[in-house]
Amino acid sequence: MPLMPTGELVTRAAAARSAVAAFNVITLEHIEAVIAGAESAGAPVVLQVSENAVKFRYGRLLPLAHAAVAAAERAAVPVALHLDHVQSDDLLRQASDAGFGSVMYDAARLSYTDNLAATRAAADWAHGQGLWIEAELGQIGGKDGRPPLDAHAPGARTDPGRARDFVAGTGVDGLAVAIGSVHAMTTRTAELDLGLLRRLSAALTVPLVLHGSSGVPDDALVAAVGDGIAKVNVGTALNIAMTGAIRAFLAAHPEAVDSRKYLGVGREAMAREVTRIIGVLARTAA
Numbered sequence: 001m002p003l004m005p006t007g008e009l010v011t012r013a014a015a016a017r018s019a020v021a022a023f024n025v026i027t028l029e030h031i032e033a034v035i036a037g038a039e040s041a042g043a044p045v046v047l048q049v050s051e052n053a054v055k056f057r058y059g060r061l062l063p064l065a066h067a068a069v070a071a072a073e074r075a076a077v078p079v080a081l082h083l084d085h086v087q088s089d090d091l092l093r094q095a096s097d098a099g100f101g102s103v104m105y106d107a108a109r110l111s112y113t114d115n116l117a118a119t120r121a122a123a124d125w126a127h128g129q130g131l132w133i134e135a136e137l138g139q140i141g142g143k144d145g146r147p148p149l150d151a152h153a154p155g156a157r158t159d160p161g162r163a164r165d166f167v168a169g170t171g172v173d174g175l176a177v178a179i180g181s182v183h184a185m186t187t188r189t190a191e192l193d194l195g196l197l198r199r200l201s202a203a204l205t206v207p208l209v210l211h212g213s214s215g216v217p218d219d220a221l222v223a224a225v226g227d228g229i230a231k232v233n234v235g236t237a238l239n240i241a242m243t244g245a246i247r248a249f250l251a252a253h254p255e256a257v258d259s260r261k262y263l264g265v266g267r268e269a270m271a272r273e274v275t276r277i278i279g280v281l282a283r284t285a286a
Contacts, residue, residue: 003072006080006102007132007173009044014207014230019281022046022082023274024235026053029267031068033238035075036267037274043282044078045274048233049100050085061091065098082134084233092122095131102132104176104209112162119170127171134209134231136176137166157196160203167206174207174231179224181212183236190215194227201228209233214240218280225281234277238270245269 013020023034025047038045047068054061065081072079083095083103095103105122107115119135126133137158156178167175177200180192190212201208207230213221214237221232249265250256 001073001075001078003069003099003101004044004078004080005132006046006082009046009078009080010132010174010207010231017226019210019225019230019232020044020046021274021278021281022048022231022233023238024048024050024053024084024233025064025068026056026239028064028067028071029242029263030238030270031064031071033242033267033270034274035071035077035079037271038079038278039076040271040275041278041282042077043278044080045278046080046082046231047072048082048084048235050235051083051087051091051106052085054091061094061098065100069099089122093125095126096129100131102134102173104134104136105172106136108136112166116166116169119166119172123171123173132173134174134176135166135170135172136209136211137163137178157193158200160196160199163200164203167204172206174209175204176209176211176233179210181210181216183212190217190220192216192220192224194220194223197224197227197229207231213237221280222283232277232281237273237277241269241273242266 009020023045025031025034031047034045034047049064049068053064057064068081072081080102081100083100085106086092086103087106092103092105103126105119107118110118123133158177163175163177179197181190208228209231210224210229211233213232213234246262246266249262256262
């Protein structure tokens, strides 16, 4: 089926007090696994390509983007395409022509004032292209000159009042909030500040996004969705599933040289994890 606009999937989820799962993809196997897992779950899904993934692909966006579009158009469930954690304005401006329906503009490393100005400019451009835009706001640096914390650095927390002002000042459509999750966690031990999430949800009218969800226990994910998270980003969990399956296969078959054998095992493991995570998120609506 045709690509779905990310904003439509997220808005539907927010209205239903549920969440759409968004998975970061690096290879064609990731793309195929995410779609297969979503089809098994019978649920819509978002494919995300990060700026780091583009750097891994020799800085070329189109090969992976075109593969994602081609796979999505043949999917049996709605699939959206999202350009994630974009810091480069040049990359941002490739999004629309590459088939993306949304972008996450990441200026959280900047001071609040500079973050607001850069994100405002990005949002103006994105809306002119018909793109839904997400941003993030972490913890502002202190008076001692410390830089702002990335929204998903350990200890970062998003202030509800500042978040309300930021959304009003930038015009973004969704906000990734810092409530205790951290990127690239390989253990599921993150402790979410659900009280803060409820205050953020009450203060904001745009959908809220949780990054670093691979490190969040299932019950906490369910609670976070119930308290206002409408988009759940997952990346590391897929890489853990893929790498573990490939390691086990090669340990059992040291003679193997055909990459299809172990990549296929890795793809299947990722698909199962996608189905599992979508099932966890569905518990909120049950």
